[in-house]
Amino acid sequence: MVDVTKWPMFSLMGLQELSSIRRACVFGTSANEAIYFTHDEEVYVFGLNCSNCLGTGDSQSTIIPKKLDMLSGRMVASLSYGSGPHILLATQDGELFAWGHNGYSQLGNGTTNQGVAPGLVSTNLLNKKVTEVACGSHHSMALTDSGEVYAWGYNNCGQVGSGSTANQPTPRRVSSCLQNKVAVSIVCGQTSSLAVVDNGEVYGWGYNGNGQLGLGNNGNQLTPCRLAALQGLCVQQIVSGYAHSMALTDEGLLYTWGANTYGQLGTGNKSNQLTPVQIMPEKDSRIVEVAACHSTHTSAAKTQSGQVYMWGQCRGQAIVLPQLTHFSCTDDVFACFATPSVMWRLLSVENDDFLTVAESLKNEFDNPETADLTFCVDGKFIYVHKAILKIRCEHFRSMFQSHWNEDMKEVIEIDQFSYPVYHSFLKYLYTDSVDLPPEDAIGLLDLATSYCENRLRRICQNIIKRGITIENAFSLLSAAVRYDAEELEDFCFKFCVNHLTEVTQTFAYWQIDGNLLKDFIGRASRYGAFKN
Structure with a gap:
């Protein structure tokens, strides 16, 4: 089971409070904000509250968790955060809430006013059920149960996929060559976007100065473009770091591309890769999970045998080849070695029946x-x-x-x-x-x-x-x-x-x-x- 107290934000909590936590996320430019969800479907936040990212209705910092009454009883399906930070939360009923930084309309409400409390995002999403959300630094994406991708917010590099570089104030469907495709997963780098469709193809758009779209060049892409280098592979999972990307295939093979200043591609050097390159092919056990997030230059992977590897920027060091750790999950890599020590995904801390x-x-x-x-x-x-x-x-x-x-x-x-x-x-x-x-x-x-x-x-x-x-x-x-x-x-x-x-x-x-x-x-x- 994941120990949430490995993140300093949670280390002051008592055992009773900790035992109530079902899911949690630590975020923010200094990993100074946190949100968690309890077993009785209550939502709590605490931390520095930069840009009203706690959604408490005020701009006050708090070390004591505060309840977000507006979200009481709503079970979370997906959560993501940007650099402002801003927060997107999709409920299991398919509703989408957003709050926090909004200088580029990344909350999707048509304004640039900060969201001091969770607000329902409805424009162009009425009668749509949102199943997954993703945030870049200042842009946002949502995936619906019908496989449609919507994007909005900052668009200086084409990261909302609209064909222009004008900011997008409300959710807009990403079409172009995704028009007749069924997307099954979405992810954001700082200023780039990726999507996987149901046949395992990967599409990318937005900033590409480090090759993080994997298209073989470093030109920005204003609309989605298929990663031809992954032709013939069925991608199951994609993740993005600050400026690098990784893909895991259904055969357990791992491909990386993009920026490599800190060795985050795991290739053994610090050279950028404009197209995907396979890493860790010599490992005995197939890879079952990869981890990265747009706030960091850190990468991690878990094998079928339970071994966890990390590489990239790890506590300031540049680790250019996957390093075997003593961890049992990729989440621990980000708790102990990433800078900032944010979570790369909404963390599940549910107890199981197993006892040591x-x-x-x-x-x-x-x-x-x-x-x-x-x-x-x-x-x-x-x-x-x-x-x-x-x-x-x-x-x-x-x-x-x-x-x-x-x-x-x-x-x-x-x-x-x-x-x-x-x-x-x-x-x-x-x-x-x-x-x-x-x-x-x-x-x-x-x-x-x-x-x-x-x-x-x-x-x-x-x-x-x-x-x-x-x-x-x-x-x-x-x-x-x-x-x-x-x-x-x-x-x-x-x-x-x-x-x-x-x-x-x-x-x-x-x-x-x-x-x-x-x-x-x-x-x-x-x-x-x-x-x-």
Whole structure:
């Protein structure tokens, strides 16, 4: 499953908010805006709000997600963003909404006024069902369920395919040689446009200065033109970067063309390609997905075996050949290596039923239905699994090997530790984490010392350090001395000295062991605590 918190925009969210997210998109010139859709079909936005791109009705930035009431209950089918930025959103009912930057009429409403809130785009689209949207830097495209392509907005290079370079203020059908074709996919570069039709042919139009239309030249194209170099290939997926393009065929072959300053074509050099060239032919596994977006010079691909490759501009470096990554999806490439770290598509973060080994173990802790061993502490039962305890803890491994009858299912009584402490210890063996207040962490520190669990000792010491107060400082110091935790003892001692007047007035100070008190006073004196 994709982890949306790999994008910094989402890293401040709590678990409850994160679990509500069904789909999400991070966009903007600095990846500073985000939109997400919840399981109950609500839409939220947050971020910098450049050009009113959040659609909240005002120009205010917000780090707290705001709901877009106008879109409540409408399920998203497709979403895209431009450089202004402006946003296009198609619902599953086929409605098209647009908002944000509109200096070139890229919202399709016939004006150049910024869209402060989502507005329905209806001109020439009445009774049409929009299934897919695409944004270039300042132009827009929509695909209908009947395979018609509409375009509007900035047209200085012919990117709306109208045959001229005049801006197009409202949606207009892209015809020319697409007139009798059924388009199945659309995509935009910064100032170029591509479409795939149902027989796998690819058509391009707009800016072509870097060869991003793949036509064999670098002249702009004011109307759609078929990529003859892909003749005989059935293209399944196309994507565009800032000024490069990629196509994936139904046989899993990958072709790239256009700008290559950052190695984004993956050819091993930085030379532009005016016509498509096949890359990665030597890979054992066929390619099943390619990724790019018009905001970046980064490319990625995923193979049938699940390997993810990246190339192009990756964290400022020019990677000229596809580099194998440790990622499990192409989305992670853009989260971690693209500049800006925007999303190349509307991201699906829906949970599936699959649980990792770690998640499964967490779920089985203290489960009487699957447990084969029970501990009784303070009259309460804790249900565990012998095998996990043997794998995770040397104390239990030795205990079971030395005098344990594997056929016996019995209850082990524990009387030297409290229930919260022992429960937390056993849970730690299943989860690698501890959730205890500092006072109880003292007892767990004792257990960790007894069982020679050094990592657990360090965790307990950190909990105690973070939880030290005037009231409990002497108790914690006493515990650190008792359990021979030198680093923790030093930390608690310095805290007590730094707050000496307040600490010596606490109940814990007057309950302290006489010898420990003498040692403390002597050490504090040497430390200079009593000097005027």
